[in-house]
Amino acid sequence: xxxxxxxPITADNRQYHLHTQQGDLSPLCLLVGDPARATLxxxxxxxxxxxxxxxxxxxxxxxxxxDKLVSVVTTGIGSPSLCTVVPEAYDSGARLFIRVGTCGxxxxxxxxxxxxxxxxxxxxxxxSLNYAPAEFPAAADPRIVAxxxxxxxxxxxxxxxxxxxxxTDCFREGQGRPNTEGILTDRAxxxxxxxxxxxxxxxxMEASALxxxxxxxxxxxxxxxxxxxxxxxxxxxxxxxxxxxxxLFIFLLGRGRGSPILSAVRLP
Numbered sequence: 001x002x003x004x005x006x007x008p009i010t011a012d013n014r015q016y017h018l019h020t021q022q023g024d025l026s027p028l029c030l031l032v033g034d035p036a037r038a039t040l041x042x043x044x045x046x047x048x049x050x051x052x053x054x055x056x057x058x059x060x061x062x063x064x065x066x067d068k069l070v071s072v073v074t075t076g077i078g079s080p081s082l083c084t085v086v087p088e089a090y091d092s093g094a095r096l097f098i099r100v101g102t103c104g105x106x107x108x109x110x111x112x113x114x115x116x117x118x119x120x121x122x123x124x125x126x127x128s129l130n131y132a133p134a135e136f137p138a139a140a141d142p143r144i145v146a147x148x149x150x151x152x153x154x155x156x157x158x159x160x161x162x163x164x165x166x167x168t169d170c171f172r173e174g175q176g177r178p179n180t181e182g183i184l185t186d187r188a189x190x191x192x193x194x195x196x197x198x199x200x201x202x203x204x205m206e207a208s209a210l211x212x213x214x215x216x217x218x219x220x221x222x223x224x225x226x227x228x229x230x231x232x233x234x235x236x237x238x239x240x241x242x243x244x245x246x247x248l249f250i251f252l253l254g255r256g257r258g259s260p261i262l263s264a265v266r267l268p
Contacts, residue, residue: 015088018073020053020060022092026069029094031086031210033077033101035059041072053092058085060092075099079127079167079209086213095218098144099210103202104175106195107161115160117148121208122166122198124174124191128212138167138208139215163201166194167208175203 008016015021032038038059042049046063052071053060062071073089075082086097103116110116121138123129128138145162152160168174168191176192178184195203 017056017084018053018058018060018088019055020092024052025089025093026062026071027095028070029089029097030072031075031097031099033075035074038072038074078205079125082206083127083209103204105202107201115156116202117162118165118207119145119162120164121211123208125167125169128209131212131216138211165207166200166203168205
C-alpha cells in the first residue's frame, strides 16, 4: 500500500477503492449505482468485456460496443460515493461520464419506463460544495444532452423528457417521503415543495455532484435516468415493477440500430 495519504494506491498501483489502474477504463465511461447493473451491461451489450476492478462492491468492466471501447463503473449510492469513484475512474483512463440510473419522477404525465435526460441539477446535497460554492451551476455538457436527445428521438420516441434533477443527500425525507414511522414531517414535505417549486423533473442522488465535479475538472459529462414515477407528496406503494434495465441501455447504446450517442459525441 502506498502510504501517501494524499493519493493512496495499492502495492500493485491500483486505485484505493476501485482497484483499477491507468489504462483499465475507456475514455467513454458509463456510471451505474448497482454492481449488478454493471455486470448486465458487460454481459448483454459489450463484446470481449473484462472485469478490470472489483472491490468494496465497485465492479468495473471494459469492452467493445460497435467497435468502440466502453467502460461501465459502479458508483454506489449517493453523491459522496460517486465523488469517491469518479476521480479514481478518471485516473484509470475515463474522460467522458454518462450516469445511467433510476429516479423519482415529478412529471405528472410520465409513466414507468419513460426516460429523463437530465440537463441540469438543483444542488440539494453537500458533496459538491467540496468543488465549488453553492451558487455554482450544476449543468450537463450540452453536446452530450443533444446526443442523448437524438438517441431518445430515434429509439424511445414519445417516452422521454429533458429536465432538471433535484439531487439530494437522503432518499427518504430528503425527497419528501415519510420516515420509518410513516410520518411525513414538515421538513420532508418542505423538501418536496422546494423541488417542485424550482421546476425539478425528478429526484435522484448523484447528478449535481457529477456535473459540478466534471465542470471543475473535465469538459464532457451528462446524466440519464429511467423514471420511477412519483408525483404526490405522500409516498405511494409501488405495485408495478420497474422496466428491465436492458431497455434503458438499448435506448442509450442502440442495440442493432446504430448508436447516436457513440456517433455524435467525440471522445477526448
